[in-house]
Structure formats: C-alpha cells, structure tokens
Amino acid sequence: MEEDLKAVSLFLGKNKFLFGEKPCEVDCAVFGQLSQFCWHMPGLYGETLIHEKYPNLKEYCYRMKKAFWPELGTKARSKLDKK
Numbered sequence: 001m002e003e004d005l006k007a008v009s010l011f012l013g014k015n016k017f018l019f020g021e022k023p024c025e026v027d028c029a030v031f032g033q034l035s036q037f038c039w040h041m042p043g044l045y046g047e048t049l050i051h052e053k054y055p056n057l058k059e060y061c062y063r064m065k066k067a068f069w070p071e072l073g074t075k076a077r078s079k080l081d082k083k
Contacts (some may be wrong), residue, residue, distance in 0.1 A: 002049060008034070009054040016063060023067060031064040 008030060017023045018030060037046035038061040050058050067070060 002044060002053075003038075005035050005046070005049050012056055012060055013051055014056070017060070023064065027064060031061060032052065035065075036060050 012018060015021075017027050034050065034057055034070065037044075037050045038058060041047050050061070
C-alpha cells in the first residue's frame with residue numbers, strides 16, 4: 001500500500017491533477033481510492049500516510065472534492081486535518 005501511494009504521489013508531483021491542469025477520468029478513478037484513505041479510514045495507517053507522508057495526495061483529494069462536490073463543504077474531514 002505504501003509503495004502504491006508513493007508511486008501515485010511521485011507521478012502527481014506538484015501538478016494539480018494527474019495529467020495537468022484539468023481532471024480526467026483517471027483522476028476520478030484514483031480519487032475514488034484515495035478518498036477512502038483521506039476520509040473513510042480514521043486512525044488507520046493509510047490515513048496517516050496521506051496526511052503526513054504524502055501531503056500532495058491530501059491536497060489532490062481536496063482539489064477533487066472542491067471541483068466535483070463543493071456542497072460537501074468542510075463536512076468531509078479527517079481527524080488529522082489541522083483545525
């Protein structure tokens with residue numbers, strides 16, 4: 001799992017989305033997986049990795065959420081998010 005997250009983090013780098021400035025279908029598929037770590041697995045190792053070791057993946061998740069589900073506002077949060 002950690003090697004997979006590292007690979008995605010390296011591929012994403014400092015880009016807004018996986019293939020540039022606009023999200024594509026691949027972003028949707030990857031976001032579906034990463035969002036589980038980011039918001040739906042509180043206290044587990046994957047959440048810690050996303051929030052502490054690979055912050056670009058956390059930022060990516062928040063960009064995707066804002067782009068496609070802005071109505072969620074701040075309700076989707078991790079316990080690891082800084083207040």
